[in-house]
Amino acid sequence: AQSVTQLGSHVSVSEGALVLLRCNYSSSVPPYLFWYVQYPNQGLQLLLKYTSAATLVKGINGFEAEFKKSETSFHLTKPSAHMSDAAEYFCAVSGGYQGAQKLVFGQGTRLTINP
Amino acid sequence: DSGVTQTPKHLITATGQRVTLRCSPRSGDLSVYWYQQSLDQGLQFLIQYYNGEERAKGNILERFSAQQFPDLHSELNLSSLELGDSALYFCASSVGWTVTDTQYFGPGTRLTVL
Numbered sequence: 418a419q420s421v422t423q424l425g426s427h428v429s430v431s432e433g434a435l436v437l438l439r440c441n442y443s444s445s446v447p448p449y450l451f452w453y454v455q456y457p458n459q460g461l462q463l464l465l466k467y468t469s470a471a472t473l474v475k476g477i478n479g480f481e482a483e484f485k486k487s488e489t490s491f492h493l494t495k496p497s498a499h500m501s502d503a504a505e506y507f508c509a510v511s512g513g514y515q516g517a518q519k520l521v522f523g524q525g526t527r528l529t530i531n532p
Numbered sequence: 533d534s535g536v537t538q539t540p541k542h543l544i545t546a547t548g549q550r551v552t553l554r555c556s557p558r559s560g561d562l563s564v565y566w567y568q569q570s571l572d573q574g575l576q577f578l579i580q581y582y583n584g585e586e587r588a589k590g591n592i593l594e595r596f597s598a599q600q601f602p603d604l605h606s607e608l609n610l611s612s613l614e615l616g617d618s619a620l621y622f623c624a625s626s627v628g629w630t631v632t633d634t635q636y637f638g639p640g641t642r643l644t645v646l
Contacts, residue, residue, distance in 0.1 A: 449631060449632060458639070459639060460534060460536070460622055460624070460637030460638050460639050460640055461575075461622070461624075461635075461637040462534070462637065463634050463635065466632065466634075468632045507575060511631040518580065518587065518588045518629065518630060518631045519577045519580065519588050519590050519631065520577055520631060520635075521577070522574060522575040522576070522577075523574075524574050525574065525575070
């Protein structure tokens, strides 16, 4: 079975500061990992995904995430926050090629950007 | 705009009733997924269809059912509704059937059960 823990339900940073959203996963098989963003009153949008190729994954809007097997982590970062980054962010895991074809989501982290 | 459409946007109904949520996938996508987002349970995968066939099942209650039609649109039927079924229901679509295919989410249907 797979599960995801997102540390911090709310994160607040200043505009221009580093964004770090934490995600730890649990999986009995090599995982696939995803980050999604949800803007107010909208559906989710894929930011990036790890599918067992490069461990450092670059996504849209300047975000990136690094898969660290030893730490079972897949933290999301962005060097410089922009006001438009304010949204809710979801980390998700799937059981990789051996697992069921379904995503298990974390509880989400709401990112607030202070001017 | 993801290209995925969902109707209706809002639905208010009473306990014990039955409702149908509709989803039209992006042009060319063969997979449709249904998700439920609630304050209590978070975001949960319900079910996936690929080209008309059920492909994967998640935490979908027996009171809920779905299908994908030959034109690839999908419907999620919720019956014997309970207060706890109040949630945002999302549909997503992807071109293939694997979880690594990018899923494009619709704007959701907000269901309120009174």
